[in-house]
Amino acid sequence: MKIVTGVVGNDIHVVANRLIDISLQSRGFEVFNLGVNTYLEEFIDAVIETDSKVLIISSLNGEAEGWCRELHKYKNHDSLKDVIFIIGGNLSVGEGDESLIVPKFKEYGFDLVFHQVDLMDGLEQIELYVKDRFKL
């Protein structure tokens, strides 16, 4: 199963990105890691190009909302019909209220949203969700 991942916007925090890459590989996924400093268009292009069924966007500097709020505009593309869209990290500048942030990002078109969730817990949930959705 192929997964595209990376850090969105002008965010250069690389450590968690590398850990996500290593952990996804060890969970048996084929990972296309676009690294830090990636724009939404680039993520979408990579999903189409690699024919991946999962996109995991991460963000640490809190600026994800501005970069991702137009996801719907891209989602209409035919080949993205079955793709699972996931976002996680620090999804707001400052503390942020999870009960407000999660529904907001779901409205933007994300299937799974993780705000300040432990990295390994989040990846565990992603693995279960993906395997369930695709009956693996």
Added chain:
Amino acid sequence: MSLLQRDRELIVANEFCEEFDFEETKEFVKNASKNLFISHKFKTNKGKTLVQPRGGFPTYDKMFALYGEFAKVGVDIFPMTIDSNTRLNDYASAKKMLELSQKENTDFLNGYPLVNHGYKKTREMITHFDTPISLRHGTPDARLLVDMAIASGAFEIEGGPITYILPYSKNFPQDKAFLYWKHVERVTAEYSKLNEPINRESFGPLTATLVPPVITIVIQIAEMLLSLEEGVKSFSVSFAQTGSLNQDLVMGKVIRKSAQKYAEQIGCGDATINLVYHQWMGAFPRDKFKSDSLIDMGAMIAGMVGADKIITKTRAEAFGIPTKEDNGQAVKNVKYILETLRGVPNFVDEEEEENLTREVDEIFEAIFNDKADTLWRKIFNSIKNGIIDVPFSPHVINNNELITVRDNASNIRIYKKGKLPISEKSFKYEQSKLNLGENPNSVVNQIIKDIGVML
């Protein structure tokens, strides 16, 4: 006119750069006080660890006040840290932010915008304090900055084509960086003929995240060779506190010996090679008393390593840019430890030293065997094909297959070697120290723990 000189004249014709007088600058360097040359200070203070804090402020007045504080607490080498806009050659933004900083008396830049201030004015400050200045920046294309720095009287230039790219940039073309830095080395070498040599220093901490000693040493020596082959006569290799006392001491020995060996191998054995130690560059505790202890420990290790210079941190590290008082306090602590630490025992760990030396040699053998015709191309190809691989580099060219974790004694070990051309024997030695079990996710958990080892 030489090609180099033609390039320099084009570069200083930048609209943000003042009128640059090469002849006058040459005279200045020729007649400059010996006290401004760190290379001279290294020579006259042999066996002593010189202390250099970090720091840079946007306005001339704040920079002057910072240096005043440093002079008061007896700092040996003053830093001149450059702001992030200048590092990206964006002098227009630096200019705007400098004007705002002056008008509103708030810092809108994280360092000193040297190009905007200009060398004539900056030289007044530097000659006033009559202490060596070290240029700290992170600039991929530092051609203008370095001519400005030397004209100002800053006779040490940090950085290099690998250490200022792989840890800092995602997309800056690595091959361009090699060529821009070749220019810097040539300018440095030219000025070095006039008086005491200008010192070049490489940035050993890299990503400061579980970088194994062999990678640090290989990159330090690679940058040193690129510098010496252009005629630089004084060079500092450096590394940061690894989090393992044992590994720090072993590294100190191996990097000195190997650097000398490879310098001689390319016929540059006459250059002076210095060793610089960075206090812990990873995540700092938020408890300021713990930070003080960590800083003290780093100072003590620098003394045991026999470093020629230590670069200090402050207790404010976890919270942002330190004040001049934070810096002053850290320097006092570090100097106290270095002055009272006498009679350091001679530490030997033959097995570790042998293994690390062999790993360094194995990687250099692969680099030198690359089919390219020049050293910078050999090194460039080696980065491209993963012979050199820096953990947690954000750069697209980095191979990202090398995985490291700490062993029970906190030594950084190679768990997955990726395309590192180390022998079976070397890799087995690394593996023999690890005991991670079968669950692959335990590696990720271990890495998370290892990164936060000082918290």
